[in-house]
Amino acid sequence: xxxxxxxxxxxxxxxxxxxxxxxxxxxxxxxxxxxxxxxxxxxxxxxxxxxxxxxxxxxxxxxxxxxxxxxxxxxxxxxxxxxxxxxxxxxxxxxxxxxxxxxxxxxxxxxxxxxxxxxxxxxxxxxxxxxxxxxxxxxxxxxxxxxxxxxxxxxxxxxxxxxxxxxxxxxxxxxxxxxxxxxxxxxxxxxxxxxxxxxxxxxxxxxxxxxxxxxxxxxxxxxxxxxxxxxxxxxxxxxxxxxxxxxxxxxxxxxxxxxxxxxxxxxxxxxxxxxxxxxxxxxxxxxxxxxxxxxxxxxxx
Amino acid sequence: xxxxxxxxxxxxxxxxxxxxxxxxxxxxxxxxxxxxxxxxxxxxxxxxxxxxxxxxxxxxxxxxxxxxxxxxxxxxxxxxxxxxxxxxxxxxxxxxxxxxxxxxxxxxxxxxxxxxxxxxxxxxxxxxxxxxxxxxxxxxxxxxxxxxxxxxxxxxxxxxxxxxxxxxxxxxxxxxxxxxxxxxxxxxxxxxxxxxxxxxxxxxxxxxxxxxxxxxxxxxxxxxxxxxxxxxxxxxxxxxxxxxxxxxxxxxxxxxxxxxxxxxxxxxxxxxxxxxxxxxxxxxxxxxxxxxxxxxxxxxxxxxxxxxxxxxxxxxxxxxxxxxxxxxxxxxxxxxxxxxxxxxxxxxxxxxxxxxxxxxxxxxxxxxxxxxx
Numbered sequence: 001x002x003x004x005x006x007x008x009x010x011x012x013x014x015x016x017x018x019x020x021x022x023x024x025x026x027x028x029x030x031x032x033x034x035x036x037x038x039x040x041x042x043x044x045x046x047x048x049x050x051x052x053x054x055x056x057x058x059x060x061x062x063x064x065x066x067x068x069x070x071x072x073x074x075x076x077x078x079x080x081x082x083x084x085x086x087x088x089x090x091x092x093x094x095x096x097x098x099x100x101x102x103x104x105x106x107x108x109x110x111x112x113x114x115x116x117x118x119x120x121x122x123x124x125x126x127x128x129x130x131x132x133x134x135x136x137x138x139x140x141x142x143x144x145x146x147x148x149x150x151x152x153x154x155x156x157x158x159x160x161x162x163x164x165x166x167x168x169x170x171x172x173x174x175x176x177x178x179x180x181x182x183x184x185x186x187x188x189x190x191x192x193x194x195x196x197x198x199x200x201x202x203x204x205x206x207x208x209x210x211x212x213x214x215x216x217x218x219x220x221x222x223x224x225x226x227x228x229x230x231x232x233x234x235x236x237x238x239x240x241x242x243x244x245x246x247x248x249x250x251x252x253x254x255x256x257x258x259x260x261x262x263x264x265x266x267x268x269x270x271x272x273x274x275x276x277x278x279x280x281x282x283x284x285x286x287x288x289x290x291x292x293x294x295x296x297x298x299x300x301x
Numbered sequence: 302x303x304x305x306x307x308x309x310x311x312x313x314x315x316x317x318x319x320x321x322x323x324x325x326x327x328x329x330x331x332x333x334x335x336x337x338x339x340x341x342x343x344x345x346x347x348x349x350x351x352x353x354x355x356x357x358x359x360x361x362x363x364x365x366x367x368x369x370x371x372x373x374x375x376x377x378x379x380x381x382x383x384x385x386x387x388x389x390x391x392x393x394x395x396x397x398x399x400x401x402x403x404x405x406x407x408x409x410x411x412x413x414x415x416x417x418x419x420x421x422x423x424x425x426x427x428x429x430x431x432x433x434x435x436x437x438x439x440x441x442x443x444x445x446x447x448x449x450x451x452x453x454x455x456x457x458x459x460x461x462x463x464x465x466x467x468x469x470x471x472x473x474x475x476x477x478x479x480x481x482x483x484x485x486x487x488x489x490x491x492x493x494x495x496x497x498x499x500x501x502x503x504x505x506x507x508x509x510x511x512x513x514x515x516x517x518x519x520x521x522x523x524x525x526x527x528x529x530x531x532x533x534x535x536x537x538x539x540x541x542x543x544x545x546x547x548x549x550x551x552x553x554x555x556x557x558x559x560x561x562x563x564x565x566x567x568x569x570x571x572x573x574x575x576x577x578x579x580x581x582x583x584x585x586x587x588x589x590x591x592x593x594x595x596x597x598x599x600x601x602x603x604x605x606x607x608x609x610x611x612x613x614x615x616x617x618x619x620x621x622x623x624x625x626x627x628x629x630x631x632x633x634x635x636x637x638x639x640x641x642x643x644x645x646x647x648x649x650x651x652x653x654x655x656x657x658x659x660x661x662x663x664x665x666x667x668x669x670x671x672x673x674x
Contacts, residue, residue, distance in 0.1 A: 267511075
């Protein structure tokens with residue numbers, strides 16, 4: 001039983017990252033009907049920027065450690081948000097009325113550009129986050145080991161999701177986002193600034209992705225320029241699993257995918273875990289193409 | 302017409318003179334990638350060879366003859382290697398050091414065999430000893446030797462009772478894991494778990510958690526350092542109290558960085574780095590190398606090639622001959638002390654005896670030797 005619970009904790013940890021990244025895909029898709037392939041690479045970029053910031057801030061020496069970590073999160077989120085807005089301006093806005101395929105190709109191009117840009121700036125070798133960013137505390141509850149960072153990841157992710165849900169459902173901007181998701185033209189006629197809405201979407205998606213990227217760096221420690229593909233792909237599957245375009249769907253999808261891979265790897269075969277993930281994707285697409293929550297909620301986002 | 306004849310006669314005579322003048326030297330060929338991505342290694346091999354030549358010449362040469370070194374850059378490529386082989390044979394070398402890569406060594410091997418030129422290389426490919434050429438001497442152990450050594454260490458030396466073996470999907474890691482599994486089972490080792498991880502996937506906790514329930518006392522990882530470091534970190538994080546042994550691809554400074562504090566007491570099996578060789582011959586050689594070139598020898602591979610050369614030169618000294626047939630016979634039947642330990646060859650040109658060591662990573666990230674003591 002403790003082995004099972006341990007797998008669940010492991011699954012929730014990785015699921016948090018998937019859920020955070022999946023939200024970026026799903027929100028953009030909800031409003032723009034575009035799969036932002038560059039999102040995974042933004043996640044990778046945030047890990048690199050976070051590492052640079054941490055080294056610089058910690059190098060100053062006079063900022064207390066907890067404050068440094070908070071600053072790293074805030075500044076990285078800000079920088080990635082700016083990158084997200086730039087990405088939308090440069091790669092997607094000129095193509096908004098173009099056929100959808102053009103936008104997808106543009107997204108792939110942006111993805112490659114960011115990925116190679118990271119490689120050119122920081123080099124192709126693995127970079128490593130210091131081990132002492134977060135305290136190395138771990139608790140042992142009934143045979144299940146949970147570390148400080150795992151707990152922090154799960155709690156912060158859940159808090160972010162609650163805030164996002166409240167924001168989407170109970171604020172004016174949230175309503176505008178939901179309206180734009182249903183029908184952009186009608187939203188414009190109602191006086192909603194759709195360009196602003198799309199910008200906000202990219203800002204929120206990028207911030208969540210940045211948090212995910214920093215989690216990857218701090219938890220797994222080693223980062224490579226192409227890590228965006230690995231996490232991007234899994235998060236994308238999570239988004240489809242939950243119903244792409246649907247915010248609670250991506251959250252559930254992320255955690256379900258994390259649990260699914262952990263349990264498959266633990267009880268069936270670690271070698272086949274990846275294959276089972278894709279089999280699950282195919283099954284979902286055949287049996288329930290709208291994803292788990294795709295049907296119940298009428299409006300997208 | 303007469304003038305032409307006279308000229309050609311003169312050329313012929315001078316060529317003959319030149320040939321006799323050259324016959325007074327012992328010609329050594331270096332076939333190594335002195336440019337390109339392996340330039341560092343290739344230059345190390347070239348430098349080591351020239352260092353030996355200089356040292357022997359300072360003592361008056363061998364059998365009263367000076368040593369002369371010819372270098373050909375094969376860039377680590379098969380095509381260039383074949384051209385180099387022809388070039389060196391035409392220059393009349395009796396022995397060739399190199400190349401660094403198996404590919405380049407393999408491409409040149411047959412040319413040297415046909416010309417009766419001795420060749421020594423560190424290439425690990427099994428194909429190199431397939432033909433049992435009498436001219437061929439491998440100065441490093443093949444891939445399978447690592448597995449024999451690892452299995453022996455785990456089962457007989459450290460006496461582990463519950464062994465877990467993990468690899469990734471690369472042909473290198475799968476091959477190594479399969480070989481270690483085979484050798485471990487051959488000496489009745491108890492393997493409780495064997496699994497594979499996807500390189501670069503970073504999250505290895507599912508595999509480790511499953512392994513935890515099987516309670517292994519050692520985890521052997523056959524893959525690369527980038528995954529090995531994380532695997533070790535996550536193993537400790539999950540509270541799995543087993544020894545960790547990494548294959549040679551874990552021998553990288555980033556392993557320690559990735560694993561952080563968990564790196565302490567992890568073990569790595571590899572051939573020793575040059576500075577860890579305990580022999581006097583090695584210490585002298587490394588000091589001489591540094592004195593001449595102002596830097597350390599790039600790797601153990603350049604050093605192993607130098608060891609091959611040392612064996613050839615010793616053979617000339619002992620037999621008093623430069624007849625490669627005689628030298629080859631002597632090398633196959635005698636044992637000598639080299640820079641990297643005992644040098645001995647079987648009839649296929651395979652170096653006998655493994656040069657491997659088990660390293661223990663200390664708290665400060667440096668290496669200590671755990672085995673052999």
